[in-house]
Amino acid sequence: xxxxxxxxxxxxxxxxxxxxxxxxxxxxxxxxxxxxxxxxxxxxxxxxxxxxxxxxxxxxxxxxxxxxxxxxxxxxxxxxxxxxxxxxxxxxxxxxxxxxxxxxxxxxxxxxxxxxxxxxxxxxxxxxxxxxxxxxxxxxxxxxxxxxxxxxxxxxxxxxxxxxxxxxxxxxxxxxxxxxxxxxxxxxxxxxxxxxxxxxxxxxxxxxxxxxxxxxxxxxxxxxxxxxxxxxxxxxxxxxxxxxxxxxxxxxxxxxxxxxxxxxxxxxxxxxxxxxxxxxxxxxxxxxxxxxxxxxxxxxxxxxxxxxxxxxxxxxxxxxxxxxxxxxxxxxxxxxxxxxxxxxxxxxxxxxxxxxxxxxxxxxxxxxxxxxxxxxxxxxxx
Numbered sequence: 001x002x003x004x005x006x007x008x009x010x011x012x013x014x015x016x017x018x019x020x021x022x023x024x025x026x027x028x029x030x031x032x033x034x035x036x037x038x039x040x041x042x043x044x045x046x047x048x049x050x051x052x053x054x055x056x057x058x059x060x061x062x063x064x065x066x067x068x069x070x071x072x073x074x075x076x077x078x079x080x081x082x083x084x085x086x087x088x089x090x091x092x093x094x095x096x097x098x099x100x101x102x103x104x105x106x107x108x109x110x111x112x113x114x115x116x117x118x119x120x121x122x123x124x125x126x127x128x129x130x131x132x133x134x135x136x137x138x139x140x141x142x143x144x145x146x147x148x149x150x151x152x153x154x155x156x157x158x159x160x161x162x163x164x165x166x167x168x169x170x171x172x173x174x175x176x177x178x179x180x181x182x183x184x185x186x187x188x189x190x191x192x193x194x195x196x197x198x199x200x201x202x203x204x205x206x207x208x209x210x211x212x213x214x215x216x217x218x219x220x221x222x223x224x225x226x227x228x229x230x231x232x233x234x235x236x237x238x239x240x241x242x243x244x245x246x247x248x249x250x251x252x253x254x255x256x257x258x259x260x261x262x263x264x265x266x267x268x269x270x271x272x273x274x275x276x277x278x279x280x281x282x283x284x285x286x287x288x289x290x291x292x293x294x295x296x297x298x299x300x301x302x303x304x305x306x307x308x309x310x311x312x313x314x315x316x317x318x319x320x321x322x323x324x325x326x327x328x329x330x331x332x333x334x335x336x337x338x339x340x341x342x343x344x345x346x347x348x349x350x351x352x353x354x355x356x357x358x359x360x361x362x363x364x365x366x367x368x369x370x371x372x373x374x375x376x377x378x379x380x381x382x
Contacts, residue, residue, distance in 0.1 A: 010057035011126070012037070013221060015213030017137075017206050018066035018108055019043065026206030028214040029055050034177025034222070036214070039185055039207050045111060052115075059130045062117055063217035065209055066108040067097035068134040069119060069236040074098050079231030079238045083139055086230070087240070089248035091150040092138035094238060108134065120233045125221040133220060133239045137212040143241025145171050145265060146306065146380055148249035158201055165193055165201065168208060174265050178215060225363070245359065246382065264381040266297040266339065271374040274311045274364075276327025283331055290335035290377070297339045297379070304358045304382040305340060307333060311364040314373035318366065329362050332375065339379050358382060 013034075017026035025048055028039040042051055052059065070077060076084075080094040087093060097106075105113075112119050117132035125131050138150050151171075153164030169190065173180050180186040189207060192200050219226055220239065231237030270293050275286040299305060311328050333340075337352040359382070367373045 011060045012055055012057040013214055013217035014052065014055075014059045014062040015210040015215070015217055016048070016062060016064045016066070016108075016111075017209035017213060018064055018111075019206070024203070024206055026208070026210030027051050028207065028210035029057075029059075030178065030214045030218050031057070034175075034215070034218045035179040036183050036186065036211060039189075039211055039214075041203055041206050045107075045114070048111065049114070059115075059117075061125055061217040061220050062112075062115075062130055062132045063135045063213040063220065063239070064108045064111075064132060065135055065137055065213050067102070067106045067236070068108045068112065068132070069233060070097045070099055070102060070106055070109075071235060072098050074100055077231065077236040079134075079236050082230040083136065083238055083240065086243040087139040087142055090139070090142045090147065090243065091248070091250065092136075092142050094136055094139075097236070108132075121229050121237060121239060122233070131220070133217070134237060135213050135216045135239050137209045139238075139240040139243070140212060140216055141168070141171065143243055145174075146244040146246070146382075148246070149251055152251070153201075154205065158196055158198075161201055162193075162196075165204070165208075169193065171265075172208070172211060174267065175215060176267055176269070177218065178211070180211075264299055264303075265378065266294065266380075267376070267378040268293040268297075269374060269376050271372050273314050273317070273373050274323065274328050274332070274375055276323040276331050286331060287335035290332055290375075291338060294336060294339050294377075294379075299339055299341075299379070299381055301341060303356070305356045306359040306361075306378075306380045306382055307336070307357055308376075308378040308380070309360070309362040310376040311362070312367035312373050312375065313364055314367060317373070323364075325362055325364050328364060329360060332377065333357065333360075336377075336379065 011032045013030045015028040019025040024041050024043050026041050029037050031037050038055060040051060042048055075098055076096045080096060084093040112132045117130045119132050121133055123131045142150055151164045151168050153161050153168055189204055192204055226241060227239050228242050229237050229239055270289050272286055272289040275282040309329060309332060333354050334352050340352040340356055
């Protein structure tokens with residue numbers, strides 16, 4: 001499922017944190033490159049409609065943090081049970097939704113009907129229809145950043161929530177597509193977080209959650225393989241990443257001001273022709289391209305590492321010329337010597353200290369209409 005063949009520069013991807021306890025709704029929009037273009041906070045459905053109408057472009061995917069399809073009269077939806085099974089150990093289970101609680105169609109469904117959005121996640125994106133999906137920031141953050149436990153920024157007084165907000169800001173700023181450090185609105189939000197007045201954290205929370213939702217909307221159109229549908233359109237669903245493969249680790253309750261260190265994570269896009277082991281000029285060019293984009297990245301010497309690789313092959317890398325995935329992995333990780341440190345005892349060959357790598361995920365496919373050949377590489381401290 002991909003809409004990249006029909007998504008234009010005026011395409012928008014919308015995040016909506018539909019108001020619950022605060023009564024306010026956070027809104028955010030990103031463009032086709034994934035860059036944050038606007039965010040804000042409103043209350044009524046009419047204000048939501050006005051805010052969306054003011055954005056330049058057409059909404060391709062709208063990701064809502066709110067129950068969308070709720071057919072069950074009582075109990076939990078299948079999607080909520082599945083999210084609980086996958087993320088419950090990480091403290092990111094879903095709230096219970098049923099028709100007894102909502103008394104009919106949910107507010108999210110009414111909004112989707114108002115705007116004519118398709119709520120079936122099987123609907124192809126990028127054409128003349130907006131796909132509306134249900135998401136949930138807590139498991140999304142755990143899955144995206146492979147957290148040991150959910151970020152604790154939603155409950156408690158301001159002093160207790162502040163460390164969680166700081167970690168959330170760090171993780172969101174590590175997403176290169178969002179380009180948050182270049183956003184004037186993001187600068188305003190960070191100033192608010194640096195010296196919050198009573199009630200400010202609730203306001204910022206809605207908007208930050210909406211930014212998470214907008215990024216999920218963008219991923220659903222551009223990188224759907226990174227997300228999973230928990231449930232289905234008949235019984236209700238939630239879209240989130242797969243859960244981390246490591247065991248949950250609940251943070252120790254030391255003091256209210258204690259902060260859990262954020263795991264270091266580098267995500268970069270390399271442009272060029274991915275090349276496996278060939279001991280030739282093409283391999284050297286590919287390694288140089290990888291080293292160049294990671295030139296400012298380095299992990300602590302004693303940490304263990306996960307590497308995620310998504311290769312986009314060039315038009316000349318088909319048929320008998322298609323490189324083996326294992327060779328692509330070896331060549332690329334060897335070029336991460338600046339990030340992982342260099343392995344000793346290899347003579348003149350510069351190779352990364354890949355003994356530190358405990359987990360690798362990798363895939364390859366033709367670049368097609370998605371753009372130039374290259375790779376998306378993520379290096380994460382475990």
